[in-house]
Amino acid sequence: QVYMVESGGGLVQPGGSLRLSCTASGSVININTIGWYRQGPGKQREFLASITRSGRTNYLDSVKDRFTLTRDNAKNTVYLQMNGLKPEDTAVYYCRGENPNISYYYWGQGTQVTVSS
16 A cells, blocks of 8 residues: 655745645555646646656646656655746645556645635
């Protein structure tokens, strides 16, 4: 079993920055790709970005100029640095770990990000 825990959410002003963390525990040796998703009020969950164990990244076009993913395998943690935040970025942010051996995904509980003046 793998457990994913997000942290770092909060209230920020438009144009501000925030860094989210996602820490995996349990059978972390089985986890390769970790992705970030978000779900805004009244919206469906959408993909934001992902990073493999080797550091290969993939970003949604609308955030690739503002968001940056990094990974610290020693700490089993992935960081999502978000700059130039906009009100439309307001959402619950989730991380997801992938076990490629069994094509299984582990979701975190989510952390709230609110962008407002």
